[in-house]
Amino acid sequence: MGSMREIKQRIHATEKTSQITKAMYMVSASKLKKAERAIVRFRPLTRRLGDSVARVIENDRELSHPIIEARPPQHTIYILVSSDRGLAGPYNASVFKAFDAHVRKYHDSPESFTVAALGYKAFSFAKRRGYTLLNDTVIQVRDDISFLDFREITDLFIKDYLSGRCDRVVVFYNKFINTITQRVEADTIMPLDKDALLKDVDDIDDEGPYKRIYHYEPAPDTVLAQLLPMVVVNMLYGMILEAKASEHAARMTAMKNATDNAKDLIKDLRLHYNRARQDAITIELTDIIGGANAVN
Known part of the structure; x- marks a missing residue:
């Protein structure tokens, strides 16, 4: 350990760092509450869209559309949802680690997939790995992200899927469980599972003794073609909201740990x-006593 002055400077610097991490913890806690409210407000829209699609398909089980028809995967688009900033513990690293493991297991060459990066960290990760990117510029995942922020990339991968240039779209993101736990998920948003859409269709209109009959204009297949891309975009937006809540929770936990570690370091x-101060006092007393004895 250094001199008393060096130790005092380290204490002062660590106290400043502790104040910063504590402030970041409080900011992240506030943002987490807003993110949780956004998730709760958004869920009814997703549920309504799913119900609408289920009604159209239930009306005519023979209806077909590429988005609900699975085909052998020859080329896959992976959407990686990350943050724009660090200081969030293992938030970004866990997504990249899960994606690397998935690629090693299911792909022999990088030509069989394309990466769409949402967030600066995901964009930098894909660039370092040399993966083919769907987007040429960084798409920032802001705290108040809206549909317009990623509209361009959704149009690109939906167009690629409908034209047959890709056969599957998978999203890697952190699903928010609670403040302590965030789990990496890999969910397929195209093609959609037709059976899953129809699973609860019998309970949709089970509100009275009469069964509702819907008539669609101009035609059910036209309505379905309009609804399915909306469902895909809304599913992706819901996953981004989950990822933002997970980011704030991870950063809050990381900043709390940093503050606690700083306090322990200050104590040491x-x-x-x-x-050191006691040793200096002892040395000074020894010198004074020695000098006094020498004089006597």
Whole structure:
């Protein structure tokens, strides 16, 4: 350990760092509450869209559309949802680790997939790995992200899927469980599972003794073609909201741990400072007593 002055400077610097991490913890806690409210407000829209699609398909089980028809995967588009900034613990690294493991297991060459990066960290990761990117520029995942922020990339991968240039779209993101737990998920948003859409269709209109009959204009297949891309975009937006809540929770946990570690370090440094001060006092007393004895 250094001199008393060096120890005191380290204590002062660590206290400043502790104040910063504590402030970041409080900011992340506030943003987490807003993100949780956004998730709760958005869920009814997703549920309504799913119900609408289920009604159209239930009306005519023979209806077909590429988005609900699975085909052998020859080329896959992977959407990686990350943050724009760091200091969030393992939030970004866990997504990249899960994606690397998935690629090693299911792909022999990088030509069989394309990466769409949402967030600066995901964009940098894909660039370092040399993956083919769907987007040429960074798409920032802001705290108040809206549909317009990623509209361009959704149009691109939906167009590629409908034209047959890709056969599957999978999203890697952190699903928010609670403040302590965030789980990496890999969910397929295209093609949609037709059976899953129809699973609860019998309960949709089970509100009375009469069964509702819907008539669609101009035609059910036209309505379905309009609804299915909306469902895909809304599913992706819901996953981004989950990822934002997970990011704030991870950063809040990381900043709390950093603050606690700073407090422990300050405690140790003060102990070393007091010991060094006591040693200095002992040396001074020894010199004074020695000088007095020499004079006598």
